[in-house]
């Protein structure tokens with residue numbers, strides 16, 4: 480795109496023009512100071528849609544197991560069953576963690592796990608029910624389309640039956656993870672064992688059709704091109720047109736350390752700052768049917784989170800308590816971010832921090 484055309488396009492989008500894929504790809508490719516024009520337009524749209532409110536959710540990450548059948552090339556978390564540091568928590572440990580979360584007054588417990596090769600739908604439902612028993616009233620945010628697909632096969636039932644089973648066990652909202660990049664040629668390299676795009680889309684739509692909301696994620700900065708990123712956003716925009724079931728987009732920059740993709744020289748050492756800014760900003764402008772763009776402070780760091788909040792972002796995501804954190808104060812290098820620090824970051828931009836629920840109701 481000619482540099483002179485960029486302000487015209489941005490003005491058109493602010494006046495309601497639905498950005499085409501080709502236009503979005505052109506913006507994603509910008510390498511000069513025009514990046515800031517795109518960010519400025521995204522920030523303006525954010526202000527029109529969400530005002531000065533920046534939100535966060537008080538949540539707790541509860542890890543059940545790191546044993547995973549998928550062993551994706553971009554992941555440093557999943558382990559084979561026989562790894563020395565593989566773990567699988569039982570009922571007592573899971574309920575202990577859920578109780579700790581409840582004591583910390585969280586409104587959401589995020590169950591994070593590898594896709595255990597032996598789990599079926601009954602195992603997942605049981606784990607969800609243990610958490611519900613220990614922390615009633617808390618949104619249990621869990622199950623990716625990949626876990627739903629795999630457990631359906633293991634239990635010999637349909638995916639919609641699995642979703643209903645999880646809802647009955649206590650699931651509140653679905654994780655829109657396992658999306659990575661929704662382009663099968665990319666998935667073949669970065670996550671060959673995960674559900675293909677068509678299956679991911681089908682399962683997300685099933686959940687939305689049952690009134691279960693989900694997040695939408697994108698993992699950018701590994702091997703995908705700008706066109707792949709935009710194709711991913713197109714898929715999300717189309718689903719949202721149909722269901723309005725996504726609560727937000729969660730961009731997750733690829734972190735390369737300890738990942739096979741990087742170690743084998745297939746992927747670069749992570750997303751760049753330019754890529755991050757353009758991903759946040761173009762997502763805000765392209766996804767005209769999304770209200771919320773989350774800036775994952777745990778992935779981009781506290782300082783860069785501010786840049787994200789000036790590039791279309793309006794949400795911090797969660798506090799991400801975990802039981803490795805001994806006090807609410809957390810600490811630098813931990814996974815936890817104190818709401819007071821979120822407030823400092825927000826007010827430094829002249830904006831206002833509010834706590835929200837998983838589905839974006841404002842609490843205080």
Ligand code: SF4
Pocket residue numbers: 547548549550551554555556557592593594670
């Ligand atoms: S499925 Fe999740 S936990 Fe398992 S290897 Fe892939 S990203 Fe890691």
